[in-house]
Amino acid sequence: MIRAYTFLMRPTVGQTQALGEMLRDHCSLYNGALQERRDAYRHVSKTSIKYGMQSAQLKDIRAFDPERQGRWSFSSQQATLRRLDKAFAAFFRRVKADETPGYPRFRGVNWFDTVDFPKDGDGVRWNSTPHDPVTRVRFQGVGHVKVNQHRPVVGKVKTVSVKREGRRWYVVLTAEQGEPEPLAPTGSVVGIDMGIANFLADSNGGFVPNPRHGRQAAAKLEAAQQALSRFPRVRRDKRTANHQKAVRKVAGLHRKVRCQRLDHAHKTALGLIREHDFVAYEDLKIRNMVKAPAPKTDPDQPGAFLPNGAAAKAGLNKSINDAGWGVFLTILTSKAESAGRTVIAVDPRNTSRTCPRPTCGHVAAENRTTQEKFHCVACGHTAHADTVGAVNVLRAGLVRRDARQG
Numbered sequence: 532m533i534r535a536y537t538f539l540m541r542p543t544v545g546q547t548q549a550l551g552e553m554l555r556d557h558c559s560l561y562n563g564a565l566q567e568r569r570d571a572y573r574h575v576s577k578t579s580i581k582y583g584m585q586s587a588q589l590k591d592i593r594a595f596d597p598e599r600q601g602r603w604s605f606s607s608q609q610a611t612l613r614r615l616d617k618a619f620a621a622f623f624r625r626v627k628a629d630e631t632p633g634y635p636r637f638r639g640v641n642w643f644d645t646v647d648f649p650k651d652g653d654g655v656r657w658n659s660t661p662h663d664p665v666t667r668v669r670f671q672g673v674g675h676v677k678v679n680q681h682r683p684v685v686g687k688v689k690t691v692s693v694k695r696e697g698r699r700w701y702v703v704l705t706a707e708q709g710e711p712e713p714l715a716p717t718g719s720v721v722g723i724d725m726g727i728a729n730f731l732a733d734s735n736g737g738f739v740p741n742p743r744h745g746r747q748a749a750a751k752l753e754a755a756q757q758a759l760s761r762f763p764r765v766r767r768d769k770r771t772a773n774h775q776k777a778v779r780k781v782a783g784l785h786r787k788v789r790c791q792r793l794d795h796a797h798k799t800a801l802g803l804i805r806e807h808d809f810v811a812y813e814d815l816k817i818r819n820m821v822k823a824p825a826p827k828t829d830p831d832q833p834g835a836f837l838p839n840g841a842a843a844k845a846g847l848n849k850s851i852n853d854a855g856w857g858v859f860l861t862i863l864t865s866k867a868e869s870a871g872r873t874v875i876a877v878d879p880r881n882t883s884r885t886c887p888r889p890t891c892g893h894v895a896a897e898n899r900t901t902q903e904k905f906h907c908v909a910c911g912h913t914a915h916a917d918t919v920g921a922v923n924v925l926r927a928g929l930v931r932r933d934a935r936q937g
C-alpha cells in the first residue's frame with residue numbers, strides 16, 4: 532500500500548533562494564522542451580518528439596549550463612520532462628477522442644510549483660540527519676532543509692517532491708507500507724445518518740458533532756474571499772503587496788478549514804472502524820438526487836415559478852459541503868478496507884420516514900414532524916429523527932449484506 536505524507540519545510544533564507552532557483556530552472560527546462568516539441572510539430576515534417584529524445588539531451592544541457600541546469604538532480608530533471616510528456620499524451624488522447632483540448636502551454640515561473648524526485652537517495656535524501664532530533668531532507672543543490680515532521684513516516688520512502696504553496700515550502704513523500712493487520716472482530720454493527728445539526732447520528736443513539744470551529748473558520752474565509760474579490764484580476768506577478776496579502780490570507784484559511792475537516796473525518800472514521808465490524812451509510816449520490824427540489828410552475832403565470840424552498844435547500848447544500856461528508860466517506864472506506872471491515876452504501880429513500888419499530892414499520896412523511904423529531908402516526912413511537920434514520924440505514928445495509936452473501 533502506498534501512502535503519501537506532506538510536511539512543512541523550514542528552509543533558511545539561503546535555502547529558500549536555492550529552492551526558488553531550482554523551480555525556476557526546472558520551469559525553463561520544461562518550457563524549453565515544450566518549445567522544441569512545438570517547433571518540431573509545426574515543421575512540415577510534423578515530427579513528434581518523444582520523451583526519450585529529450586531525456587537523451589539532458590547530459591549536454593547540463594554540461595553547457597553548469598551554473599544553472601548542472602546544479603540540480605538529473606533524475607528530477609527527467610521527472611520534469613516526463614511531466615511534459617504526460618501533458619502531451621493527454622493532449623493527443625483528447626484530440627483522438629474528437630475533443631478540442633488546448634495545446635500544452637508554457638508555464639510562467641510563478642505557476643511552476645513542483646519538482647519531483649522519483650527515488651529517495653537519488654538527488655534527494657529523506658531524513659538526511661538521522662541522529663539529529665530535527666528531521667531534515669537534503670536536496671542536491673540546496674542542502675539539508677529542516678522539516679516539521681508532525682507524524683512518523685511508516686514504511687520505506689519511495690518518491691520525494693518539493694512543493695511551493697504561496698510562501699510555504701512542503702516536502703511530499705510517498706512510502707510503501709506492508710499490508711496492515713485486520714482488526715479483531717467486535718460482533719458489532721452500526722448504521723449512520725449524516726445530518727446538519729450533527730455531523731452524524733448512529734443507530735445506537737449516539738451523535739458525532741460537526742467539527743469545532745468549522746463554522747467560525749468558514750465565516751472568516753468568506754470575509755477574506757470578499758476582501759480578495761475587491762482587487763482587480765491581474766497576473767500573479769503584477770499584484771500589489773496588499774493584493775498578495777489578501778491572496779495569502781485566503782489560501783491560509785482554506786488550508787486551515789481543509790486540515791480541520793480532514794482531522795475530524797479521520798478521527799470519526801477511526802472510531803467507527805474500531806468499534807464495529809460493519810457500517811452502513813446513505814448513498815450520497817442517490818440522496819442528492821432524491822432531495823434536490825424540483826421547480827414548480829405557477830399555474831396563474833406561465834413561465835413563472837412558485838417558491839418551493841429552493842433557496843433554503845441551497846443553504847442546506849452548503850452546509851452539506853461544509854460538513855465534508857464526501858471526504859469522510861472516502862476515508863471511512865479506505866480505513867475499513869485496510870482493517871478488514873465491511874462498509875455498505877444503501878438507498879436513503881424513506882429512511883427518515885419509516886418507523887423503526889420492528890412490529891410497526893409504518894412509512895409516512897407525517898412521521899417526521901420536524902427536522903429533529905420523529906413521531907410515528909401509527910404506533911406513537913418517538914425518537915430523534917436522525918437516530919431513526921440511522922437505524923433504518925443499518926437495517927437496509929444488513930439486508931443488502933445478507934443478499935450478497937446469499
Ligand SMILES: [Zn+2]
Nearest residue numbers: 886891907910
Ligand atoms: Zn410505528
